[in-house]
Amino acid sequence: MATVYVAGVGMTKFGRSPQTLTELCCEAVSRALSDSAIQEIEALYLGVMNPEEFTGDSNIASRIAEALGLTGLPALRIETASSAGAAAFHAAFQAVASGSYRHVLVLGGEKMTHLSTSATTRILAEVIDRQERQCGATMPALAAMITERYRKRYRLSPARLERLLCRVAMKNHLNGSRNPYAQFQQAITEQTYFSSKFVSTPLRLYDCSPITDGAAAAILTSEKTDVAVSGVGQGTGPVSLRERDSFTSFRATQIAAARAYRMAGISPREIDFAEVHDAFTSFEIISTEDLGFFPAGRGGDAVEEGKTALDGPLPVNPSGGLKSRGHPVGASGVAQLVEVVRGLRGSAGAKLKREAKRALAQSTGGLGTNNFVTIVERTDSPLMKNLPLPPAPPPGRKRPAIKRTQPPALSEEGRIETFTVLYVTPDGFLPPLALALIRDRQGSLFMAQGEDVSHLKIGREVYLRQVGGRNVFTVKSHLMKVREALKKLLSRVPPLPAQRRRPGKKETP
Amino acid sequence: MATVYVAGVGMTKFGRSPQTLTELCCEAVSRALSDSAIQEIEALYLGVMNPEEFTGDSNIASRIAEALGLTGLPALRIETASSAGAAAFHAAFQAVASGSYRHVLVLGGEKMTHLSTSATTRILAEVIDRQERQCGATMPALAAMITERYRKRYRLSPARLERLLCRVAMKNHLNGSRNPYAQFQQAITEQTYFSSKFVSTPLRLYDCSPITDGAAAAILTSEKTDVAVSGVGQGTGPVSLRERDSFTSFRATQIAAARAYRMAGISPREIDFAEVHDAFTSFEIISTEDLGFFPAGRGGDAVEEGKTALDGPLPVNPSGGLKSRGHPVGASGVAQLVEVVRGLRGSAGAKLKREAKRALAQSTGGLGTNNFVTIVERTDSPLMKNLPLPPAPPPGRKRPAIKRTQPPALSEEGRIETFTVLYVTPDGFLPPLALALIRDRQGSLFMAQGEDVSHLKIGREVYLRQVGGRNVFTVKSHLMKVREALKKLLSRVPPLPAQRRRPGKKETP
Structure with a gap:
């Protein structure tokens, strides 16, 4: 297995854009190219969540390859709901690690803001279980139900939960205010947070990531650069809430993290900073627990104590996260890696207090159903002295067991x-x-x-x-x-x- | 690079089905499992073209993984329009070849017949260029324009073209009549063909593959079985007709074929039979030329001379092809490989006259924009004596050249x-x-x-x-x-x- 390096990264400014999806993608690639010594690529891995319904165009891989002047080369679209960008990154990683290609282009993008909020909400809700959707559930509604359960399980008063969520929102908006690529570049006050309306109790508008246009790109290569990918992991979880054994953690993240740490040969303590999928503020808290940064139920305390602040011991979402940078669904997974690489190079908008050697990106697909963890290191970091990396640990294995059971009849x-x-x-x-x-x-x-x-x-x-x-x-x-x-x-x-x-x-x- | 073997294959009967996409997928997997010595898998590669619009559900990889009892394992959806199944197969091949996984499940499926023909046509037309669509162009319309151009270029009279297309339709329906998995299991007469209505001149109803429900699955492994994948290739082509330099061949197929042949170390002459993407009868003729089976412009003669018939020297679509087996878009690419493996094992419905050692599957995404070629061999074939296979040939390489030019103004x-x-x-x-x-x-x-x-x-x-x-x-x-x-x-x-x-x-x- 060849070691996979990042040759260059680039992204558009996230936000409401007059550009088409294709134009956004071209801009991101053009920026990644100007950041990269590698100028020729062998394949395109594209992460887009739902161009079919957002833009009315399918066959998106060929379409984007053509706009990039790459017609002829292999182009694949990879999709795992809102983690599609991370999925494309992982597939590209595997392709380079296997020696199939030496230089590949990873691209994530989504165009969303041209539709009404109601249309966008409907499209995003298609990721959740059909029966739950029929009751009127949306992504924010299910996230809110997970949050309420988390509050109950860890015996937080409603007021304390609100305070913790507010701290996440304030931290991420403060970080975003220093990121020129972020959709919202303004810090918010406690008052702004508490005066924002409820989307779905206990989640307010400022607990939810916005609707965004944007694209992000990375060039992966087997030729040594200053940054390498040292661990990747993917895990899946049940689509419906009904099928879960835990509502206060995401098993898919835990599986993905375990595999990525094992591949990188490190423990969570050795991560210097992280970009975490904070589609909802509470998900940042839960994810930092699933990633092993903090014990279960203590992720909120960590935020309150400033542990995840820019100047804390483990900055989380120094870029502003999905909350403040924005969340063009297919792009977010790649954008996290763009930010992580910039953070390691010291070229990110929000400067870390301490020099970072190793960082982690975590991306969530759907309601925590298809999640990815990626660990990226500077090649001058201690572990990276022993290149090439050891082979990946053996993956898990399962026997398909097809569920033929009808859903249970409704009780009284x-x-x-x-x-x-x-x-x-x-x-x-x-x-x-x-x-x-x-x-x-x-x-x-x-x-x-x-x-x-x-x-x-x-x-x-x-x-x-x-x-x-x-x-x-x-x-x-x-x-x-x-x-x-x-x-x-x-x-x-x-x-x-x-x-x-x-x-x-x-x-x- | 590890050699990749096929452990088992299975598919549903293709046609109009009361089952949901999930149920179809489960049935295909269950059949592949009962054909396979490998019962535990490590990852799912899913090819579906457009479940978002066909079924109203997104996040399909997690959804299908859950139905299969595989929650926890990595699950990716891969999409390249109508070649999505082949794309999933190729991504799975790379994952096993790279040593990332030892046993993976490839699954292709699509549910289409529950929608009106007009809705299905609209969804399928989203793969083509937007400006061309705005004029009223559909997939059959563009295929018809390619066919008309082919007729002109190779100086065929309208009557002769019709006769050749009729021969393709008759051959594939005859083959399909022996395939218990085919949507149409009836041979057709010349009269049936000529009495069918024009969909888009010169293409009649019997020149077009039908709208179909179905799923197909294959289990790939690094453990030796009786069948191995010896060559894979992918190529892309321009989405719009306007951007093409040839309307009578598909560059994407030529690129994919060249790479697959090179990897397998063979020439087209060494293929014993082939499954070719005959979404339209004329595309079978063109594709057999692009694959190097016949010189350009002679694919039609080959059909007329019976060269591609079941008892000919190079049977093409012994399964009945998309034309007669049916075309559940995401499933077709995997179904071709199911048929190819069965053909090599002598277990297919339509029996080949001669024992086959090596076969090829060719899948087309969109209007020839994202195409795949896969070569599969019996492990007792001459080339396969020297396992493991040599490393894959180096891929092509391109520098992204972003097209900023506006489309030209309309001339008078x-x-x-x-x-x-x-x-x-x-x-x-x-x-x-x-x-x-x-x-x-x-x-x-x-x-x-x-x-x-x-x-x-x-x-x-x-x-x-x-x-x-x-x-x-x-x-x-x-x-x-x-x-x-x-x-x-x-x-x-x-x-x-x-x-x-x-x-x-x-x-x-």
Whole structure:
């Protein structure tokens, strides 16, 4: 396995752009080329999440190859939802590591801002489970439900959770204010954060990454440069919330991280800074735990204590992250690597306090369903003295076990596992929309929409029923519970004896 | 580079199916597993062209991995338009060849028949150039224009072209009638062919592959089996017709074939049979030329002479091809390899006359824009005695040259380079719709729609103008030409002297 180096990186400014997807991609490549000693490439690996629906064009790999004057060369589009850019980077890494190619171009891009927020939300929601979508769930809604569950599990008060999320948003906006490529280059105050509206409780507008246009590119090579890729890992997780055994961590990130660390021969402690997929502020906290930077449930404290700040011991998202740099979905995975390489070279907008030798990028596809971890090092770092790198550790292995089971029938009762109130609803749903994940007595999980938004609390008992194909829940009120208890009690009372008739009296007809 | 073997293959019956995409994929994998000694895999490579628009679900790699019980393992979706299945196969090949994985699952699938033909045509047309689409061009329309140009270039009479295309359709339907997995398992007569309606002149319904549901799977491994992959190649070509220097061959196939032959260390003569991407009958003829089986312009003769028949010296599409087996776009590239492996093992539905040692599969993405060639051999074939295979030949290399030029302004006049009359028009266009590729005096090409469908002929002079953003052409009639000549003549006649006034006469007011 050949060692894979980064020859050059480049990206467009992220934000609302008048350029087409193709133009954005060309600009990113042109910048990567002017950063690179390697000028000729052998293949194109393109990460775009959904050009079909965002732009109305498919066959995107050939299209972009043509615009780049690369027609003739192999061009592949790789897609794993919002981690498509990272997926393209990993596929390109494998191609160079295998010796199939010596120099390849990795490109990630997405054009989103020309559509309405409602259209964009609908397209982004296609990554989630169909049944959950039918209840009105969107990406922010499911992220909010994960956040609420996290709060409950780690016994944070609502006020404390808000404070922690606010700190993530403030840190990333402050970092972004120093990044000329970021969509938002303004620090925000606590007041700005707290005056922003709820998208889906407990997540506010400032907890969610924006809708963005942009592209990012990197040239990978087997010829030695100043930066090398020392570890890569990918993991997948269940698409639906219903199928998960944990709502407060992403197994896919843990798998990807374990593999990347093993390949690089390091532990999380040896990472100098990281770009983490903060599509939602709470996801940054969870991901820093999944990456092993902090113990489970302590990621929030770390932010509060300034550990992940630019001048902290482990800066997280020095670029501003998805939150402030923006999130053109297919581009983000490559943009993280652009920022990581710049950070290692000391050429990033936001300067790290200490010189960094080794950095990590973590990208999340969908609701944590297809995640990537990449470790990049300066070739003058201690580990990199022993090039070429040792062979990659053996991967995991599984026997396909095709699930033929029908989803369980809807129970009549259950308890709220987690919930949210969605204020930015998809078309066809009126805000505010209560959504909850309900666990029935058999342990099955159901996504359902609430009859109203009151009395929501994790652990509350609910009634479940189907209305027009959608699961609907009603929180049991005290009155309902009293009535239920009475009913049960009455069922134990022996039936009254049949009414005695007065002898001699005729029956009325 | 490790040698890559095929451990098992499987596919669903192709056709109109009540199953979902996920169910189709699971069935194909389950069949591949029961054909394979390898039961545990390390990664999933999934080729699907457009699940976003065909099924309304994105994040398809995680989704299918979950249905297969493979959650946790790396899962990538690879897409190159209608060759997505072949692209996934190639990416999986590279992953095993590089030693990244030992056993991987390749899966191709598409669900299409639940949509209207008009919706499917629109989705499929998104692979072609936007400006060409705006004129009303569809995949069959552009294929028809290529076919018409081929006819002209090789001086075939319209009747002879029809006869050749009919022979391809008859051969593939006859082969398909022996394939239990084929969508159409009935041979067709000349009469059936000639009584079928024109989709886009000169292509009839029986020249076009159908709309199909289906999935196909293969398990690749580095452990020796009876069949090995000895050569792979990929090439890209321009998306638009306007940018091509040849309309009668696909450069992308030629590049892919050259690389695959070089890797396998063989010449086209050493192929025993081939599965070729016959999305249109004429494409089978062109592709057999691009693959070097027959000289340019002689692919049709070869069909007529029975050279590509099941009992001929080089059977082409013994499975029935896309034409008769059906064309679930993302699945076709993998299905070809399923058929090729079965053909080598002698377990295919249609039996070859002679035992085959080495076979080739060729897959086309879009209008010949992203093409793949794969060579598969029995491990007891002469070349395969010397395993492992030698390293792959060095790939091509290019310097990105970003095209900043605006498309040329529409000229006022030009000549018809090729044309078609489209009878199955996209929404918003009334049939019959004349479409032509026009070359102006500067050599620029323009796609345009005709004012009417008469007087169409390659080489005819036309006027060009823009109507509502669309290019429209009018064939110059004899009368127009006479008028034009007169105008030119008149412009040379000196202007008449100013009218002399009679002296003494007053001017009328």
